[in-house]
Amino acid sequence: MAFNWFKYSSPQTFYPLAGRLVPFFAVLAAVLGAIGLYIGFFVAPTDFQQGEAYRIIFIHVPAAWMSMFIYLVMAAWAALGLILNTRLSSMMATALAPTGALMTFLALWTGALWGKPMWGTWWAWDARMTSELILLFLYIGFMALQASIDDPRRADKAGAILALVGAVNVPIIYFSVKWWNTLHQGASISVGRSPSMASTMLLGMLVMALAYWMYSIAVTLMRVRSIILERERNTQWVRDLPGAPA
Amino acid sequence: MWDAFVAVFARDVLQAWRRRADWLTSIFFFVIVVSLFPLGVGPEPALLRTMAPGIVWVAALLAAMLSLPRVFGSDYADGTLEQLVLTPHPLTVIVLAKVLAHWLLSGVPLALIAPVLALQFGLEGEPVGVLFVALLLGTPCLSLIGGVGAALTLGVRGGGVLIALLVLPLYIPVLIFGAGAVEATVAGTGAAGHLSLLAAGLLIAIVLAPWAIAAALRVALE
Numbered sequence: 448m449a450f451n452w453f454k455y456s457s458p459q460t461f462y463p464l465a466g467r468l469v470p471f472f473a474v475l476a477a478v479l480g481a482i483g484l485y486i487g488f489f490v491a492p493t494d495f496q497q498g499e500a501y502r503i504i505f506i507h508v509p510a511a512w513m514s515m516f517i518y519l520v521m522a523a524w525a526a527l528g529l530i531l532n533t534r535l536s537s538m539m540a541t542a543l544a545p546t547g548a549l550m551t552f553l554a555l556w557t558g559a560l561w562g563k564p565m566w567g568t569w570w571a572w573d574a575r576m577t578s579e580l581i582l583l584f585l586y587i588g589f590m591a592l593q594a595s596i597d598d599p600r601r602a603d604k605a606g607a608i609l610a611l612v613g614a615v616n617v618p619i620i621y622f623s624v625k626w627w628n629t630l631h632q633g634a635s636i637s638v639g640r641s642p643s644m645a646s647t648m649l650l651g652m653l654v655m656a657l658a659y660w661m662y663s664i665a666v667t668l669m670r671v672r673s674i675i676l677e678r679e680r681n682t683q684w685v686r687d688l689p690g691a692p693a
Numbered sequence: 694m695w696d697a698f699v700a701v702f703a704r705d706v707l708q709a710w711r712r713r714a715d716w717l718t719s720i721f722f723f724v725i726v727v728s729l730f731p732l733g734v735g736p737e738p739a740l741l742r743t744m745a746p747g748i749v750w751v752a753a754l755l756a757a758m759l760s761l762p763r764v765f766g767s768d769y770a771d772g773t774l775e776q777l778v779l780t781p782h783p784l785t786v787i788v789l790a791k792v793l794a795h796w797l798l799s800g801v802p803l804a805l806i807a808p809v810l811a812l813q814f815g816l817e818g819e820p821v822g823v824l825f826v827a828l829l830l831g832t833p834c835l836s837l838i839g840g841v842g843a844a845l846t847l848g849v850r851g852g853g854v855l856i857a858l859l860v861l862p863l864y865i866p867v868l869i870f871g872a873g874a875v876e877a878t879v880a881g882t883g884a885a886g887h888l889s890l891l892a893a894g895l896l897i898a899i900v901l902a903p904w905a906i907a908a909a910l911r912v913a914l915e
Contacts, residue, residue: 584862623866
């Protein structure tokens with residue numbers, strides 16, 4: 448069977464496909480989220496060291512995972528858009544950025560809420576927290592650059608170059624912050640080496656991560672649909688859509 | 694190709710020489726920012742000595758960033774940049790010449806002045822030398838990474854503030870290793886590791902940054 452992989456690389460064909468996929472991923476996100484939260488709050492045992500407050504990891508850790516993963520996906524879409532000159536790839540990168548920034552912010556915020564009862568401080572210049580903060584700056588830079596360029600194609604390409612430069616820099620930033628942190632022994636709190644985890648805790652976290660993942664896909668597809676409509680508003684197929692103003 | 698490199702470099706340096714005030718401004722900005730810190734945190738010699746490497750480096754980052762719009766700005770405005778892109782020479786080579794000129798005009802003066810400022814902060818002897826070497830290795834990185842930001846923000850609304858948002862997060866590794874080199878010397882653990890990492894970062898930047906800058910310039914001129 449010959450399957451044309453490029454069929455859905457056109458905004459016109461992708462728009463209805465994304466519309467059909469959004470409810471699927473949204474329902475999946477809601478169901479997985481409910482299961483994950485149930486496991487996290489009712490099934491998983493109380494941690495003997497950290498008490499009940501540890502349960503915030505079910506929100507926190509998946510958000511941190513997604514924040515990094517989304518940046519990679521965003522950079523990959525951006526690279527694809529730059530190489531193949533496909534409009535939709537660049538639109539995907541643009542659509543992913545706010546969700547990634549949201550995840551980064553969520554990870555930082557819940558991390559602070561977790562840190563207060565655990566270590567008695569909202570913020571420590573720990574390597575992971577610092578690099579997460581820098582990741583937030585990278586997301587904001589990407590969005591700010593795209594927002595300040597009026598021509599969408601130029602915004603796509605400039606954003607793509609920035610995302611790729613950022614992707615090369617992320618590991619360098621992470622390790623430099625890590626070494627910087629170990630050199631300044633005094634103030635550091637050991638965040639790493641989390642105690643061995645009960646398997647239900649791990650299960651809850653994985654289910655929550657899947658829920659976040661599905662949520663990100665659903666929201667990104669919704670956003671990319673809006674971007675498509677906005678950019679293609681002058682084309683005939685958008686005018687022919689049901690509900691379009693005559 | 695080499696001729697093109699030399700010609701672009703010489704042209705940029707000559708232009709800067711004729712408009713000296715532009716470049717001196719960012720150097721004095723550096724001096725002023727560094728001098729503000731003792732006024733802000735108090736003249737405690739021990740405190741100033743521990744803070745000196747970080748202050749000098751942060752000020753160097755800001756000064757390098759402020760002079761970035763000039764790398765491509767005027768050439769973009771008067772169309773020279775378009776001509777440079779149309780030449781048969783590789784754009785990466787031309788870009789490298791322009792970045793080198795930027796470094797000579799902004800990075801080298803910072804490195805030359807920094808030891809004097811370090812003396813103000815009570816650093817003496819070896820750490821001052823290490824600060825000088827670290828700045829010599831680190832400021833070309835700042836020019837190269839900053840070149841990407843400068844090229845991306847060409848002709849963009851609010852480019853001046855935007856460039857800070859784009860470039861400063863990417864400067865962080867240079868800041869860490871640059872200031873770390875001086876701190877390690879003060880602490881007596883030796884700066885060799887930090888300086889090697891700075892040099893490694895510089896090599897990576899020399900290889901990769903011109904490509905990114907050239908691509909960004911082409912996007913800006915489309």
